[in-house]
Amino acid sequence: MSTPSYRDAGVNIDAANRLVDRIRARVARTSTAGVIGAIGGFGGLFAIPAGLTEPVLVSGTDGVGTKLEVARRVGRHDTLGQDLVAMSVNDIVVSGARPLFFLDYFACGRLDEDQAAVVIDGIAAACEASGCALLGGETAEMPGCYPPGEYDLAGFAVGIVERAKILDGHTVVSGDVVLGLPSTGLHSNGFSLARHVFFDRLKLAATDRLPGTELDLGATLLTPTRLYPPVVLPLVERGWVKAMAHITGGGLLENVPRSLPAGCGVRIAVGSWPELPVFTALRAAGGVPEAEMRRTFNLGIGMVMVASPAGAQEIEADLAARQEPVYRIGTVVAGDRQVTFA
Numbered sequence: 001m002s003t004p005s006y007r008d009a010g011v012n013i014d015a016a017n018r019l020v021d022r023i024r025a026r027v028a029r030t031s032t033a034g035v036i037g038a039i040g041g042f043g044g045l046f047a048i049p050a051g052l053t054e055p056v057l058v059s060g061t062d063g064v065g066t067k068l069e070v071a072r073r074v075g076r077h078d079t080l081g082q083d084l085v086a087m088s089v090n091d092i093v094v095s096g097a098r099p100l101f102f103l104d105y106f107a108c109g110r111l112d113e114d115q116a117a118v119v120i121d122g123i124a125a126a127c128e129a130s131g132c133a134l135l136g137g138e139t140a141e142m143p144g145c146y147p148p149g150e151y152d153l154a155g156f157a158v159g160i161v162e163r164a165k166i167l168d169g170h171t172v173v174s175g176d177v178v179l180g181l182p183s184t185g186l187h188s189n190g191f192s193l194a195r196h197v198f199f200d201r202l203k204l205a206a207t208d209r210l211p212g213t214e215l216d217l218g219a220t221l222l223t224p225t226r227l228y229p230p231v232v233l234p235l236v237e238r239g240w241v242k243a244m245a246h247i248t249g250g251g252l253l254e255n256v257p258r259s260l261p262a263g264c265g266v267r268i269a270v271g272s273w274p275e276l277p278v279f280t281a282l283r284a285a286g287g288v289p290e291a292e293m294r295r296t297f298n299l300g301i302g303m304v305m306v307a308s309p310a311g312a313q314e315i316e317a318d319l320a321a322r323q324e325p326v327y328r329i330g331t332v333v334a335g336d337r338q339v340t341f342a
Helices: 013-028 067-074 080-093 113-130 191-201 217-221 229-237 251-259 277-284 290-296 309-321
Strands: 055-063 098-108 133-141 151-162 177-182 243-246 264-268 301-307 327-334 339-341
Touching (some): 013 113, 055 080, 067 217, 080 098, 080 113, 080 229, 080 243, 098 113, 098 229, 113 229, 191 217, 217 277, 243 251, 251 290, 251 301, 251 339, 301 309, 301 327
Antiparallel strands (some): 055 151, 098 151, 177 301, 264 327
16 A cells, blocks of 8 residues: 555645746736735735825725636636636725735635636736736645535735725715716626526526527626726726725615715616616516615626716716716715615
8 A cells, every 4th residue: 555645635736836837927917016025925025105194904805606606617717817806806996995915715626727827817917907916825725625626716905095085985965976887797796696597497508698688698697897996096086986885795775875974875767877688687587576686786887986966077077088988877865875766
């Protein structure tokens, strides 16, 4: 009987080392002025930028949920890295923070180097697009914890904002304008319900068409989450934005109130933005009730901004010049942090 080894037990250290070598150059491209050292240390080092009077760090963490199961069905993993980064950087930018760095955690039963490299390359590309460094990460091979071919993702981002410029919604008043930036689809929320509708109830395969369209179902569901920091940070820096809300699980109904002060609510104008085909299909072919749609999905709006009427005009002009669509989707009204649809 041969002597036992870590590899025999299901953990391949050599594969993990090769993966690090493969991603080293890609990770290096995300380096920013604050990064100290290179990939491979025990901890990522980052210098707090100079020039801030009272800097405040803002952190956020998330995963991509059961969108991983859709990726497994489709056999495509190149979009999930952007999903992972977006879910965290979109959260911290709501406070007015500029993303500084991101760290990821990739866990699997048995490491597939090609699969992991594709995912991490997507993470690096999304970090680069968001202006933050991929400061480090962890690849954990855990035989017995995950079935063959399956893995899980998690990550967190850290950003920075001047204390006096934190967006907390305290200046929001009745009569302010609610603007919506479009989403690219489901983003990374509501996939347990979407999978139940499309795969369990309608018995569709990932290679089928999205009901009522000529779109590929799998590709539609895997459309990556939009990265909002490059779009909204220039608006925040000009002082036009009073509050923001990242529309994730809970939809407009539950996320918008998190950015409102006491005494304020929001009235959303139904039909004030285009609905994406995936939401129409869930409602029409899947039979999902409107109330469930509103509290589960983003319905086509991934980020909400609140501004004064004059600020809203400035935002609309700026985004039009950058060819970024934005919609007036509602108004701030008197209320107790409630969202109503009219």
